[in-house]
Amino acid sequence: MFNAKVKSEVLKGIIDVTSPLVNEVKLNISPKGISLRAVDPAHVAMVDLAVKDKAFEEYKATDMELGIDMDKFGGIMRLSSSGDMVSLEYDEETNRLIVKIGNLVRKMGLIDTAGMPDPKMPNLSLPAKIVLKASEISQGVRASEAVSDHLALTVSKDNFELSAEGDTDTVNLKLPKDLLVELNATSKSRSLFSIDYFSNMIKPVKGEDPITIQIGNDNPIKVEFDIAEKKGHVTYLLAPRIESE
């Protein structure tokens, strides 16, 4: 059983976080909330998302799985305006999710979850950690997009640095410790990432909201932030690009 009522922003947030990586997800429903974990088809990035029952206005559920086509679900949610209350109900007989927005009733066919994988979160030791406001980093990422298809992130004892190098142009963003919410590193860590993936990972976080980043040397990056008014949490992993020589 799954029966819930929630503000459309919460559902849109889930879609923004998930749809750049995967077209289809297996949503795990439990009495305490919903969660999902998915890896993109190229196995470069992983998203892990959990939204507590408290994020919903009403929530009643037993343990179950819903297979959702994110493009389709995104299309349905675009019918809603911000502030709209959306009700979700699983119809077992027809295997559909009944989505109600105001007087609109939209029944969405679900995907068979039988063949969908349960990716495991790799166990990484990432020595450097920073917490910063979304606005501080998003400008640097946007600038890098115009210059290259990959960027380097470096965390040292006193600052965080983002840099991108193209054939003729370069971008550099250096944030000293006092501009960051938190910096925790004893030595220098540097890894290279695809801008395409990375920019999608920080895009859902806006303005003053904090993003937690953990990196190592030529290791995946871990990006974490809260959604749904802190009643939901997102963890991304992104594999690095490797420089040879």
Place this chain on the structure above:
Amino acid sequence: MTYDILKPNASDALKFIEKYHKSKADKTLLLLIGDCMIDYRGRARSFLDWGERVIMIKQDGAVLVHQPIMREPVNWQPTGSKTDFSVKDEQLILRSRHKSPPEKMKITFRSLQLVTATSLRDKAKLIIAGMETDVVNEIINNPDVIEGGLRISKREKHVKSGMIDLFGYDQNHVPVVIEVKRSIANISAVHQLRMYVNDVKKDVDEANVRGILCAPRVPDMVKKLLSDYGLEWQEVERRVVLPDDYQKTLKEFALQQ
């Protein structure tokens, strides 16, 4: 998500395409297999009579029509083409238009075996190694792979009978002609090198010009012929050249643990 429909009639095929393809054509790859006729007007005019073919509409609008044999598509439309479908006289009709240069293709299906709609993600770029230019670049960067003291002075030097891959001088200032082959050296490469060497001899008015054939492998028969003509050879390893940085996958890290 992949959807398909087997042996649909024209109107069912149209319904299927409208449901799965038309709503988001830029995200859907559509594959049609059927008996069709193709009329093309654009840079030229072509007409292809009835026959069973595979038609693919890629996510960027490109249309490819393949006959059951041969590598190349028999008809195609470039990236950015717009495709529309309709039904007339119980036949499915595909019209693809491209603005500049103006090109129009009309495909009429009198029967369909399969229609598939899917959405594919692929961000990888093709990396090709083992091109002749890779070997040439390697020799330019490190002439010592041929012999110590060799200096390369020109790449792609024109002579009467063609173009020399690499031209240079050895440590005794003797002109050296280098011909590079990407795979096994054959007899015709020997004749090519011999002609180049003769051309250079005339051009520089120098009786002593060396010719070296470079290839990953030079068979004994070719070596024998080269010796007969007073030419040399060098077997050069072909290295797979990877780009200076490339994308790792999470799998590699998961396995480390």
